[in-house]
Amino acid sequence: xxxxxxxxxxxxxxxxxxxxxxxxxxxxxxxxxxxxxxxxxxxxxxxxxxxxxxxxxxxxxxxxxxxxxxxxxxxxxxxxxxxxxxxxxxxxxxxxxxxxxxxxxxxxxxxxxxxxxxxxxxxxxxxxxxxxx
Numbered sequence: 001x002x003x004x005x006x007x008x009x010x011x012x013x014x015x016x017x018x019x020x021x022x023x024x025x026x027x028x029x030x031x032x033x034x035x036x037x038x039x040x041x042x043x044x045x046x047x048x049x050x051x052x053x054x055x056x057x058x059x060x061x062x063x064x065x066x067x068x069x070x071x072x073x074x075x076x077x078x079x080x081x082x083x084x085x086x087x088x089x090x091x092x093x094x095x096x097x098x099x100x101x102x103x104x105x106x107x108x109x110x111x112x113x114x115x116x117x118x119x120x121x122x123x124x125x126x127x128x129x130x131x132x133x
Contacts (some may be wrong), residue, residue, distance in 0.1 A: 005131050012130070013077055016079035020069040020116045025062065037104065053104055056077040061108060068109070069116045076120035087113060 053061075068087055075083045091109050 072116035073120045
């Protein structure tokens, strides 16, 4: 049994990173479907495809999304909540005339931000309750 509070915190944060990284793609795709965006599964392929978004843009979006997950959880760990604005601000800097993928970028960013915040804040709550016991 982990008696050391530092080990408990580390374990919870590792689980938070895993949940944020592992679940974000599924959550973003689900929200895109709810928003009425066309998402289809290619035949014989386990990856979802966004209609109207190039393969390069999808891959770049995945990488950026995973980096967002890491940054958001890290900012919550160190209680640097104001630093979360960096993520939203950086997206406004990269916006350019991109056509149909603009909506995917906005929905993806906000969904990813919400998901990662939910996971990280839940982890903080678990730590607070667990360590208070």
